Amino acid sequence: MKYLSTRGGINPIPFKETVLMGLAEDGGLILPERIPRVSSELLSRWQNLSYPELALEVMSLFIDDIPEEDLKDLIFRAYSTFSHPEICPVVKKGKLWILELFHGPTLAFKDIALQFLGNLFEYLLLERGAKLNILGATSGDTGSAAIYGVRGRKNINIFILFPHGRVSPVQALQMTTVPDENVFCLAIEGTFDDCQAIVKKIFGDLEFKKRYHLGAVNSINWARVLAQVVYYIWAYFRVSEAEEKERVRFSVPTGNFGDIFAGLVAKVMLGEGRIERLVLATNENDILTRFVNKGDYSLGQVTPTISPSMDIQIASNFERYLYYLYGEDPARVKDAMAGFSREGRLTFSAEELARVQEDFLSISVSQEETLATIASFYEETGYVLDPHTAVGVRAGLHFLNEWPMICLATAHPAKFPEAVKSAIGHEPERPEALRGLEDRPRREVVLPAETDKVKAFVAEHALV
Numbered sequence: 001m002k003y004l005s006t007r008g009g010i011n012p013i014p015f016k017e018t019v020l021m022g023l024a025e026d027g028g029l030i031l032p033e034r035i036p037r038v039s040s041e042l043l044s045r046w047q048n049l050s051y052p053e054l055a056l057e058v059m060s061l062f063i064d065d066i067p068e069e070d071l072k073d074l075i076f077r078a079y080s081t082f083s084h085p086e087i088c089p090v091v092k093k094g095k096l097w098i099l100e101l102f103h104g105p106t107l108a109f110k111d112i113a114l115q116f117l118g119n120l121f122e123y124l125l126l127e128r129g130a131k132l133n134i135l136g137a138t139s140g141d142t143g144s145a146a147i148y149g150v151r152g153r154k155n156i157n158i159f160i161l162f163p164h165g166r167v168s169p170v171q172a173l174q175m176t177t178v179p180d181e182n183v184f185c186l187a188i189e190g191t192f193d194d195c196q197a198i199v200k201k202i203f204g205d206l207e208f209k210k211r212y213h214l215g216a217v218n219s220i221n222w223a224r225v226l227a228q229v230v231y232y233i234w235a236y237f238r239v240s241e242a243e244e245k246e247r248v249r250f251s252v253p254t255g256n257f258g259d260i261f262a263g264l265v266a267k268v269m270l271g272e273g274r275i276e277r278l279v280l281a282t283n284e285n286d287i288l289t290r291f292v293n294k295g296d297y298s299l300g301q302v303t304p305t306i307s308p309s310m311d312i313q314i315a316s317n318f319e320r321y322l323y324y325l326y327g328e329d330p331a332r333v334k335d336a337m338a339g340f341s342r343e344g345r346l347t348f349s350a351e352e353l354a355r356v357q358e359d360f361l362s363i364s365v366s367q368e369e370t371l372a373t374i375a376s377f378y379e380e381t382g383y384v385l386d387p388h389t390a391v392g393v394r395a396g397l398h399f400l401n402e403w404p405m406i407c408l409a410t411a412h413p414a415k416f417p418e419a420v421k422s423a424i425g426h427e428p429e430r431p432e433a434l435r436g437l438e439d440r441p442r443r444e445v446v447l448p449a450e451t452d453k454v455k456a457f458v459a460e461h462a463l464v
């Protein structure tokens with residue numbers, strides 16, 4: 001399998017190169033040259049595999065430049081860090097199925113991709129005798145999942161910037177209590193935007209970037225999307241069998257369009273309408289809902305909400321979908337993205353919109369509705385939802401029909417105790433992974449919001 005760019009500006013590359021490239025060199029996103037279809041025969045052979053076994057089968061269709069034994073080791077080790085024997089259990093609660101994606105070390109679904117990606121980075125660096133210094137800014141989930149993905153790995157250091165005193169206490173503790181010496185938590189005296197601006201400026205200094213082998217924890221890395229395709233197929237098996245139904249729907253709380261794009265890949269792979277539709281659930285930041293319902297993809301202001309990992313306006317993975325919507329025509333994608341940078345909006349024809357609506361249903365869920373959903377779902381089922389999952393559950397209930405609805409639970413509620421408490425009157429129970437966090441030693445460096453100070457710190461502690 002070879003990979004290409006949505007903007008058509010790179011020669012086809014093998015999988016391993018996509019991992020280290022992240023963003024394509026022409027500014028586009030990387031996609032496989034084709035999405036393999038899964039035959040009914042293959043499907044019945046996959047039906048009863050364990051999660052890591054299934055991951056190996058699915059990923060092998062896209063990866064042909066890593067020996068199978070090695071790939072198996074990378075995958076099995078990645079999911080051995082999960083606390084649930086089924087890795088991603090699917091449980092029925094009321095009328096809905098909940099796909100629990102939060103049993104990894106940081107209790108959010110990003111672990112599913114980043115535990116694997118950490119192994120993959122380490123493997124490729126060792127093979128090439130190379131080193132990598134990961135630099136990123138976080139307002140919460142991504143930073144801790146990235147840190148847990150690479151902590152203790154050889155030939156990798158990670159530097160994560162976050163706004164000092166402005167990330168939730170649980171999330172800050174998750175990052176700063178990691179004892180491994182290759183992890184550097186930089187608490188910046190500023191806002192999240194300051195952190196992002198500093199990271200962007202450092203990456204813009206190409207000489208510095210090269211000298212210190214800087215890399216990003218990109219939410220656009222193809223390997224991350226690929227790892228997420230697996231759980232859609234996994235959940236399809238569990239639920240279609242239990243309900244004796246051939247089709248299912250998924251409801252996905254969406255921010256950067258990465259998770260739901262993985263769902264689309266699974267939809268194409270499975271074919272036959274087995275994934276009948278994907279429900280794209282947004283919070284008040286509804287650019288993607290406006291796109292699905294009205295063909296209007298236009299920038300607005302970012303509104304902070306109680307589901308912060310979905311507070312985005314530009315969905316970085318959206319371009320991947322655009323590539324297919326435009327009939328796999330990279331010249332059109334390139335034009336459209338240039339137009340979007342100029343005007344802050346994209347519009348679509350009635351015919352294109354009709355095709356979008358064959359893939360997606362969408363609704364935007366307000367904070368009030370989110371809290372009300374946490375409360376009513378708890379009352380009816382005794383099950384506690386985190387605010388992101390609740391957005392998806394509210395949307396799933398809205399679009400419930402004759403097909404089973406599988407709602408992705410993207411974070412454990414204990415990561416967002418304040419929001420949960422305001423909905424149900426008490427904090428959710430803390431799972432083992434979060435117990436005693438406050439008592440562990442913390443490792444963080446407080447730095448002013450100045451690019452030069454951060455650069456000096458990175459230069460001093462980077463692997464070279």
Ligand SMILES: *Cc1c(COP(=O)(O)O)cnc(C)c1O
Nearest residue numbers: 255256257258259309388410411
């Ligand atoms: C990142 C994240 C999301 C959004 O996922 P995307 O791939 O950006 O759409 C939703 N919920 C939680 C808890 C997250 O951490």
